[in-house]
Amino acid sequence: MTTLSAGPRKGAAESRLPLHQDIFATIGLAAPIAVALLVEMAMGVTEYVMAGMLGTDALASGGFGAQFLYVPKILAMGVLYSVAAMGSHAHGAEKPDELLRILRQGLRLATILSIPVMLIMLGLAPVLRLLAAHHSLDIPAIEQLMWWALPSVVPFLWFQVIRSFVTILGKPVAITVIGLTILPVFIGVLYLLMFGFGGWGGMGVPAIGLATTIICWVQLALGILYVTRARPFSNYPIFAHLMRGDAKLTRDMLVVGAPIAGAYLFESGMFFGSTSAMSGFGGDTLAAHNVVLNITSITFMIPYAMGQAGTVRVGYALGAGRPYDARQAGFTAIGLALTWMLVAAIVMWLAPRWLTGFYLDLDDPANATAIAVAMTLFPIAAIFQFFDGLQVSALGALRGYKDTRVPMAIAFIGYWLLGIGGGIGLAYVLDVRGPGVWWGLAIGLAASGSMLLLRFLYLSRRRLVLD
Numbered sequence: 001m002t003t004l005s006a007g008p009r010k011g012a013a014e015s016r017l018p019l020h021q022d023i024f025a026t027i028g029l030a031a032p033i034a035v036a037l038l039v040e041m042a043m044g045v046t047e048y049v050m051a052g053m054l055g056t057d058a059l060a061s062g063g064f065g066a067q068f069l070y071v072p073k074i075l076a077m078g079v080l081y082s083v084a085a086m087g088s089h090a091h092g093a094e095k096p097d098e099l100l101r102i103l104r105q106g107l108r109l110a111t112i113l114s115i116p117v118m119l120i121m122l123g124l125a126p127v128l129r130l131l132a133a134h135h136s137l138d139i140p141a142i143e144q145l146m147w148w149a150l151p152s153v154v155p156f157l158w159f160q161v162i163r164s165f166v167t168i169l170g171k172p173v174a175i176t177v178i179g180l181t182i183l184p185v186f187i188g189v190l191y192l193l194m195f196g197f198g199g200w201g202g203m204g205v206p207a208i209g210l211a212t213t214i215i216c217w218v219q220l221a222l223g224i225l226y227v228t229r230a231r232p233f234s235n236y237p238i239f240a241h242l243m244r245g246d247a248k249l250t251r252d253m254l255v256v257g258a259p260i261a262g263a264y265l266f267e268s269g270m271f272f273g274s275t276s277a278m279s280g281f282g283g284d285t286l287a288a289h290n291v292v293l294n295i296t297s298i299t300f301m302i303p304y305a306m307g308q309a310g311t312v313r314v315g316y317a318l319g320a321g322r323p324y325d326a327r328q329a330g331f332t333a334i335g336l337a338l339t340w341m342l343v344a345a346i347v348m349w350l351a352p353r354w355l356t357g358f359y360l361d362l363d364d365p366a367n368a369t370a371i372a373v374a375m376t377l378f379p380i381a382a383i384f385q386f387f388d389g390l391q392v393s394a395l396g397a398l399r400g401y402k403d404t405r406v407p408m409a410i411a412f413i414g415y416w417l418l419g420i421g422g423g424i425g426l427a428y429v430l431d432v433r434g435p436g437v438w439w440g441l442a443i444g445l446a447a448s449g450s451m452l453l454l455r456f457l458y459l460s461r462r463r464l465v466l467d
Contacts, residue, residue: 005110010467015323016325016328017325017328019328019332020330022325022328022332023332023336024337025246025313026306026310026313026329026333026336027336029167029172029306029309029312029313030302030306030309030333030336031305031310032137032172032173032175032176033167033172033175033176033305033308033309033370034175034301034302034304034305034306035176035179035180035181036163036175036178036304037301037304038298038301039179039180039182039183039289040179040301041297041298041301042183043183043186043187043215044066044294044297045294045298045358046060046186046187047062047063047066047089047190047359048063048290048291048294048359049065049193049206049359050190050191050194050195051066051205051208052287052359052360053195054194054204055203055366056142056283056287056360056366056367056370057138057283058138058141058204058205058282059136059287059290059359059360060137060279060283060286060287060290061137061141061142061205062141062145062205062208063183063275063286063287063290063294064137064142064182064275064279064286064290065124065142065145065146065205065208065209066140066145066208067143067271067272067275067293068121068124068146068272068337069121069145069146069208069209069212069291070268071116071120071268071269071272072116072118072120072121073117073153073156074264074268075117075261075264075265076113076114076116076117076157076261076270077157077160077261077262077264078109078257078258078260078261078262078264078265078421079109079113079253079254079257079258079260079261080106080109080110080113080160080161080164080257081164081256081257081260081261081311081399082106082252082254082256082257082260083102083103083106083160083161083164083168083253084164084167084168084308084311084315084399085163085256085257085260085311085315085399085400085402085404086102086252086253086256086314086315087099087102087103087164087165087168087315087317087450088168088311088313088314088315088316088319088400089315089316089318089402090102090319091168091169091316091319092315092316092317092318092319092320093299093319094321096236098251099168099236100237100238101246101249102249102253103161103164103165103236103238104238104240104241104242104246105245105246105249105250105253106161106164106253107158107161107238107239107242108170108242108245108424109250109253110154110157110158110161110251110297111154111157111158113157114153114154114157116190117153117157118150118153121146121149121150121153122146122147122150124142124143124146125139125142125143125146126245128142135269137279138205141204141205141206142205144203144205144206144209145165145205145206145208145209146209147206147209148207148208148209148210148212148213149208149209149210149213150213150214151213151217152213152215152216152217155217155219155220156216156220157217158220158223159216159219159220159223161238162220162223162224162227163175163223165227165233165238166226166227166233167308167309167312167377168312169232169233170312171232171233174223174226174227174230175223178219178223179219179225179342180224182215182218182219182222182224185215185218186211186215187353189211189214189215190207190208190211193207193210193211194207194208194211195421218419220383224239233317237354256399256402256404257404257406258404259400259402259405259407259408260408262408262411262412262446263395263404263407263408263411266315266408266411266412266416267411267415269415269416269420270415270416270419270420270441270444271287271293271441272443273416273423273424274289274293274420274423274437274438274440275289275290276381276420277420277423277424277427277428277437278434278437280428281427281433281434284369284370284373285369285373285433285434287360287370288356288370288371288372288373288374288377288434289373289377289437290359291355291360291370291374292374292377292378294359295348295355295378295381296381296384296388299301299340299341299344299385300385300389300392302337302340302341302389303336303337303338303340303341303388303389303392304392304396305395306333306334306336306337306340306393306396307333307337307392307393307394307395307396307397307399308396309335309396310329310330310332310333310393310396310397310398310400311399311400312400313326313329313332313333313399313400314326314329314330314333314397314399314400314401315399315400315402317329317400317402318400318401318463323460323463324464324465324466326400326401326460327358327460327461327463327464329397329400330394330397330398330400330460331397333393333396333397334390334393334394334397334453334456335392337389337390337392338386338389338390338393340389340408341385341386341388341389341390342386344382344385345382345383345385345386346382348378348379348381348382348385349378349382352375352378352379353371353375353402355378356371356374356375356378359372359416373434375433376435377434377435377438380435380438380439380441380442381438383442384438384441384442384445384446387442387445387446387448387449387450388449389447389449390445390450390452390453391414391445391448391449391452393406394449394452394453394455394456395452397456397460398452398455398456398459399433401459401460401463403455403459407452407455407457410448410451410452410455411448413447413448413451414444414445414447414448414451415444415445415448416444417444418440418443418444418447418448419440419441419443419444419445420438420440420444421440421442422440422443422444423436423437423439423440423441423442423444424440425439426440427440428440448461450461
């Protein structure tokens, strides 16, 4: 079996990797992941841009619907993250049979998790109707978007397992190639469905759901084709015997993965809650919020990839019995993530209007209010970017230690109590309005990032002492 280039299997004192080697190894693993994630974000940007071409009301409703579409999926992704965390340990310990069991159970778990995900998606419209007095969203359009997106859930979750598979074996380039292949297809399909062709007027905002379903099935088909044909993946028959469940392994995966899903819930809930809070200030404010949030989501993909690389490299080193290398791999991922986010923050400080121009016509008087609001949000977003990079990379390193319960508690405190609570208090109680919501996000991420870093320092040091 192919192994990651993490050095020889020796004791901790004999296998310390040079820092430059660790940096290059982390970048080598994270770069293809980052490109694949950015391709996915490009699809999200496409959704926002095309919805914006329909007007600020469509951008507000389309952005809200597209964001919520991702929320229940990301919860299931959290549980499935256990595949990467546990699989990297098995791979580092040179236990291919155990890795195969984890991958198969991941596919079974993905299928089971698709049911609650779809139920949550269908529950959005009734909730929005109950809160209709507090927002101006196009509820019928969002409801249709969700219905069209339902068939995307199973292929989306299966593909997450395939993504973990190729990352564990240190060859995530395939995911990048698949992403680059489907991106132009998605753009073309979404445009035709949204705006119409051949005399047909198009679907408008609901086209986002149907285009998502089409592209998820194409993506899964390409992923299956690759891992069943290319080596070393073809050595692992992950699609065989899928009807044979493993109750004990399922419990183990839930112990690791459920708290990750909880952390995802708190984080995505913080951003979804911020979007809901911003909707109370009108369509222009919500449109500006969607623009800034989408930009920060793009820059977030780099440290997110560093965190995923950190999970695999930390887990691999621990499985191979090298706790020092595991600690250094975690620090490397965190340091690289913070370096990138510092660059991103500088760009947001210096060029907010230029960034806004990618989403809204700067010369259209109808967009003047939304643009003005965006100008007030970007400087705050620049500050919180740094701490967003800290928290996601530290989370990734901790998951390499299979440490997920304490980070989930930290996420609840930072994201919800401080982030959402502080944001709503500033926006509505102190009447800071939209910027108050974003200051709440910054406070929550700063607190959670700091606590997660301290947790990593403690846990990695403790592992060194024990070994």
